[in-house]
Amino acid sequence: MSSKIALVVAYPSKDPDTGDALNFDMKYYLASHLPLIERAWGPYGLRSWSINEFPNPCPLTGQTPPYLVQTTCYFDQVEHLKAALENGSEETKPDVEKFSNVFPAIWVGEGVKQNTLAGLELEGVGQA
Known part of the structure; x- marks a missing residue:
């Protein structure tokens, strides 16, 4: 495995505070947010990313899964991840909404x- 540090970003099926169901725009996420992540975090060591989308209801249990979208960003070292978050989150965090x-x-x-x-x-x- 070339990249060993994984930053897991998981979007809950419901807001833990309000109970509102997740509304997630995958088109925007793929077309705009992930390129933003690459630009903001790439210079600090982001090596790759992957996305999993979980169907609702789950085909095995028929229940709503706890998370509907999960992205994993891979870095070689935790120091690279820390630098990416410290230097890139100002730009990436407000984009979530x-x-x-x-x-x-x-x-x-x-x-x-x-x-x-x-x-x-x-x-x-x-x-x-």
Whole structure:
């Protein structure tokens, strides 16, 4: 794994204070906010990012998931992440209200291990 520090930004399905349902503009997020993140944090060590969107209701449980959108930003060192937040958040934080009515939960993790399975054939999964 080339980038080991992960900044996880997760948008709750409901505002924890008001209970209002999340309204999230994915088009704006992809077209405007993430390019802003790249410009603001790239000079401080942002290496890559990924987005997960969780369907509501969850296809496994039928329940509303606790988070509907989750983005992970990857850095090589926690010092790079700190510098990105200290120097870029003034520009990025106010942009959140342009695509979300709920402020995200944010936490930091460190990559432990990653593995990619190759050459496996699935039996009876998604086959006609």
